[in-house]
Amino acid sequence: MLDHILSILIFFPALAGILGFMIDKKSIRAYGIAVGFVEFALSLWLWFAFDSNVSGMQFMENLPLIPSFGINYILGVDGISLFIIILAAFFTMIGIASLTKTKNEKNMIITLLFLQMTMIGVFSALDAIVFYVFWELSLVPMLYIIGAWGGPLRIYASIKFFLYTFAGSLVMLVGMLFMAYFFYQATGTWSFAILDWYRLILPESFQLWLFVAFFFGFAIKVPMFPFHTWLPYAHGQAPTIGSVILAAILLKMGTYAFIRFSLPLFPDASVFFMVPIAVIAIIMIIYTAMVAYAQKDVKQVVAYSSVSHMGVIILGTFALNVEGISGSVFLMIGHGVVSGALFLLVGVIYDRRHTKLMSEFGGLAHVMPRYATIFGIMLMASVGMPLTINFVGEFLSLLGFYEQSHILTLLAGIAIIVGAIYMLSAYKKMFFGNITKDENRELKDVNKRELLALIPLSIITIWLGIYPKPILEPINNSVEAVVQLMHNKSTTVEAKERIPNVSGIVISKTSTREAH
């Protein structure tokens, strides 16, 4: 069964979704939770069976799909994708479990199960076309979730979300086709297998163009400035569950794809574009943080904060060294947990008050102390307090990039200041002061169903902040392989310099470890 565990992980929720149509409306929730739980258990099993010391792909599956055009159904996980898969399973589970009463609950849960299929598919696909299939397919359930259960502007938001990402990924598709064509020219066979592509060394000029083509697809998904404007709408209008999954998992697709595609395929171009992308990342960090500060709607604050944090992830990715990339992968998980939790928290208050405007709140800490506490924990994680999950990632990302550029890192580091500004001021507006609105006086604190989702997230937030090793170590091993690959593949002198040769590092690292 382990040989096919990835396929099972992908298609089990889809199958469950189809069968879900037969289930009575009243029982669908239990069904969803059960399926989510089984899926999560399976993903944990995957982790259990995963060999952390192996840097390459594991649980590979390979089925011919369109062999004459080089498209094959290839799956596999490594340390980089493993945890995002687990996170996806986890969030779907708690997302369904904490789902509030809504219209057409059945459709919602079935949609979520399909969404889960696409998410896990994206992170385990090792064939560019299969990757693309899941990548695009993930838009559909999300479109439906935003469009059918969202706020007043939901249709605008959902279409914008869909078309924007769709347009970007089409450019990426052209890039993929080019890549396959180059591979065909070099080897005489068509192949879309990423691992095959890894072996292909392209001249720098080709790399630059292809990098740009892929960049559009990824950057819009991340979303990077100035392609980010779909995100506030999507988040602002989406129902809680939609925002949670969007922030926690879907955004990670872009950054994950940078690591899976852009870096190893185009090492020279990555070096070439490192500074421009870092500048964009810095703009993302500071600009969106300032915009977040100007928001009136707490959900928008969290939405913009996501963009800001994604900037740090991008920066870490383009540090092009083990520290930075490991950090950015870790931050993907960290940000997934934290922003997911923050959106859940916003959902809690929205369910009670049906507004997200901060001016409607104030003094909530008086009536909802537990809520305030959990919000506070997530707030602190969000601003990167050490011993929370986000710090590890942020620290490593910035640390990594510091090797490449001092001044840019200094600018990017402003993240920790501006992040604190908008988050703290939002928290102050919501929780501190006296209760001014009568509606807020009788608010109920978080209930058991909500705690069911929030407590595990809080525990993860702190646990992984204190002891990131179980996750960081497999990530590190896989990232080392990626960096080494990039180093070996790079052709320009500058790239050779910028991208460290890991094999040298490995030795010194083990000796350091032995020393301790």
Added chain:
Amino acid sequence: MEKYLYIALFAPLVSSLFSALFTATPKKQFVGIVASFLIFSAFVSSYILLGHIMDGGEPIHVEMMTWMATGNLYIPFGFVVDQISVTMMMVVTLVSTIVHIYSIGYMDHDKGFNRFFAWLSAFVFSMMILVMSDNYAGLFIGWEGVGLCSWGLIGFWFHKDIATWAANEAFIMNRIADLGMLIGLFLVYWNTGTLQYEGAFAAFAQLDTATLTWIGIFLFIGAMGKSAQFPLHTWLADAMEGPTPVSALIHAATMVTAGVYLVIRSNELYSLIPHVGLFIASLGAFVALFAASMALVNRDMKRIIAYSTLSQLGYMFAAAGLGAYWVALFHLMAHAFFKALLFLGAGNVMHAMHDELDPFKMGGLKKVMKWTWIMMTIASLALAGIFPFAGFFSKDTILEAAFAEHHMVIYGVLLFTAGLTAFYSFRLVALIFHGEERYKIFGIHPHEAYRFMLIAMSPLLILAMIAGVFQAPFFEMVEEILGAAEYHIHSHVTLWIMLVGTQIFVGLAILYAYKKYGTWSSVPDGSSKMENSFIYKLLYNQYYIPYAYEEYIVKPYNEISEILWTKVDQKIVDASVDGIAGFFYSAGENTRDMQSGNLSTMLKWMVAGIIILLSLAVVFGLAARYSGEIMAILSGLGV
């Protein structure tokens, strides 16, 4: 010995978590008692560790587990107890224990009683991490941890807008400095390959001065934030909105000295870059004077003490910057004792005066609050550096160090500041405890604090009086690690002249303060000539710095944020995206009339298509046929 290390480190954590369990429940007296007891056990452990170190024992070094390890980076949770950290541990746990016990009384009627202890113990835990860590990353954990707890405690009364505002201000300002610190850490890592003190210090010797200078500067920026040095000082005064025990513990005795601790801990770095050290010393001296000047006219009891803290931190930096690390550390310790005492005393007064803070509205309190009066007076004497109290030994040594290092400007500034210190301290004491009972106008009936609070304060009182005797053993203990020499002025005569001269100068300042304020009888209403003088206004408004920050940083930040959102993000970035979509849509709207539904038009379109194609064909055909001629003409035209 390791077990004591763990007790010292984790007892506060246990205390915090234990108290946190009861945050949602009404006040429970035992929470405070258990918390105090746990902190006390940390104190006892620290004391045992101190004994171990004092006896010449090896520093204790433990590594609990890996924190972060990736690529070349390896950061463990490692803790070290050596001469420096054990000193800090003693200070932290002692003051904490006292403040915990004191708080049981002080927070007696507060409904956030349990929460208060959770935060307070969490602070102690963070502070212990900060001082015990064996690497910069661990220090940074504690660094941020104390910042967080400070945020929680300043804003403890979160219904008060000003308190939460101050909390956020403190946090954000510290973050600015933390960025510097972080960059310093990165520099250390990429230049030495490690963040462990041992490894890094060993590698520093091989680095060039420029790099070391940058490292030194960035780490010091971190220190400036935490220790509220100019220009990041404004948060400290505003932080006085927190409960007074918090001010005593965090904003006087421990957290604010973390910056000094950082410099002392990195002494191996700073001794390599004396020019940075000089800058630190100069800034320290400046802040000492600057803060003292603001304390002269302030009318808020706690703020006056806060400014004095700031001023004393300036002294410490001056010492550390001049390479007199042990002196700085010693002053840090002594200051912790008397300043905490001063704050707790102020807390008693506040309690008695129903949270009134303006000393001009008090007066004559010594009758009802005898013990508090004694304690505050002694603390002020210690602060002023009067023999034989604690401050004399620590502060005078700083002056001597400055003198001995031939930095006469610094010396002069520090000396002058000592006089100011004495003046404002006793201005405060005089206004509160002497003179007419002005509080009666406001209908307040003051009372002395609980007895156990006073008893809890007594160790501080004793230490403020006798800390000077520890100077010699302290020096003996730390000299190995801080490699410091005693500062001896060349001739004994000079030394004596200096000592006596200083004492007289300070004494005169005290007398002047008593003379001017000892018999104060009215509440100033802003009409007196002095209150309208430029200098007074300047000082009273803190040199207009908070105003400038508000006007030139906070407001523009708000406005720019607003502009970025409404104008840039919505009107430019988003609008261009929508514009592209809209372009296609309106293109459709505008051209759909081409499909008029009229057959004649449709036929015309077909014919038009043919004609266009034909004319293109003709052009192309002609061009192909006469390409030679066209080329000739074009080349004739110089194309």
Added chain:
Amino acid sequence: MEIGLNHYLILSTILFAIGLVGVMRRKNLLLLFFATEILLNSVNIAFAAISHYYGDLTGQMFAFFVIAIAASEVAVGLGLLIVWYKRHGTIDLESMTSMRG
């Protein structure tokens, strides 16, 4: 003046152009059909001439097929026209604009 192939071709082109103008200008369905007939027949002239020029029968064959097709087109066209006239009492093009956009 000898009448050569070019003259036939020019004639054919002129007729074709007339047909095109007719197609564009006529608002009456019947006249429109006439115009299309002119179009097709102009081509027939050319085919016949070219066929003669090459001494090859293919062109004439083509012309015959064109005639046949033109005839059947007329049959279908007139059928449609009659139905339209029955329903609407007019064969003006302006009456057929119910679908647009």
Added chain:
Amino acid sequence: MLSPINVSLESLNLITLAPMLIPVVGALLILVIDILKGGLDRSLYVVLSVLFLALDFGALLDSAGVFGKDGIVLGLFDVMLIDGIAILAQFIIVATSMLFIPLALTHKRFHEFSYPEFFALFLFMISGFQFMVASDNLILIFVGLETASLALYTLIAMHNRDKSFEAAVKYFTMGALAAGFYSFGAMVFYALTGSVEINQIATVLAANGYVDIGYVLVGVVFMLGSFGFKLSVVPFHTWTPDVYEGSSAAMAGYMSIVPKIAAFVVAMRIFEFLVHSGIAWLEFILWIMVVVTMTAANVWALVQTDVKRMLAYSSISHAGFVMAAILVGTTQSNSALFLYWVLFSFTNLGSFSMLWISRQKQLPGYQKTDHSFDKFSGMIITSPMAAIIMAIFMLSLAGLPPFALFWGKVYMISSAVTGGYTILALIMALNSAIAGYYYLKLIVYMFMKDPIASNVDNNGELYVANATLALKSIIGFAIVGTIFAFLAINPLLEFITTFVYNSGY
């Protein structure tokens, strides 16, 4: 001095005619049956048509076998040309027709299906298309084209509503003009080369090195005009939306597929050698036409308020997209054309059939137009299965993986990339994004808007009131094909590529 005609029957190779003649026989049989006994039920004719088409299909399989063995086969005085692309095109034509004809079996009594002539004309039309694709003789192509077109005009008119007559007249008139263009173009080529065989024309032109390039271009222009009309290339497309709107939904779907593949094959025959001869003008013009057609059609589709018209414009855009294959002109691109069209055929037929089954006058949409978007509001609630199926068709048309058309698009864009048309590839890709909007619009109406009250009352039954088992199975077939296309792509692609490659394209 006529020499005696001496033609052996073998050299005529009449078997090549078999696939075209079978539907003719079928049509005649239907007419004869009607004469012998009138008033028979339409189901008889439907089944008869299907049977003959199945026979036709069998004959095609036979031809395919022959082609696989012997390569290109000529017949009937060498005017018949049975090569790979002819066979592929005929497969698509016949198979799609077989899918279409059972759509006549609706619950509602539609006028046209009660006439046996409808089915006879339908079979004649198929035969016409088959002739068209299986020849490289301009005369036979013309005959096939006109046979099919005239039949088609009538079929449209038989829908027997005002709009359908209007549509038929428009289509007919413009078709006549296009016929004029065609004959003029053919005349020019004949004048230049003395031949009406495309092969011959190409050979002669190549031999004299395109000296009369100007006249060649004139011929090309008229051919472009003519096939531009058939393929609805902008600006010759204007008939398309009106005709689709005027005809029944099923017929519209059919028209978006079958006539076009026939035209594509002829266009491929005519333009391919010209493109390869390196006439920059043609490349330029085709490039512009392709880009303008797919973009402009997409843009117009954006603003439609009627689903059927929207689909009409979308068909234009798809045709423009596929035209790129002719421009690129490699084996891969031509294979991509057929692959795309196979996939497009059942997706598009499926989506038009979905309109067909929801053909209900009571539905709110009928207040303004036949299939306004409003009609589909909240369909997910009233009739979830239908909504999901329709959504999948729309997503497939938008090119969303893993649905059928995605694979066609990928292969098509890849062929553009491989052929060196980078910008074109990008424009093709981005057009999918523009198209995404209007497909999405329907999905938005179906999934995100609340149903209009009157639809809720009858619980969505009305939507599918026109559905019979036959319709449902065809839609079922289409949807299964759309979803699971990825399983069939590989064999299909290999088959197509072999056929195209062996035909020399």
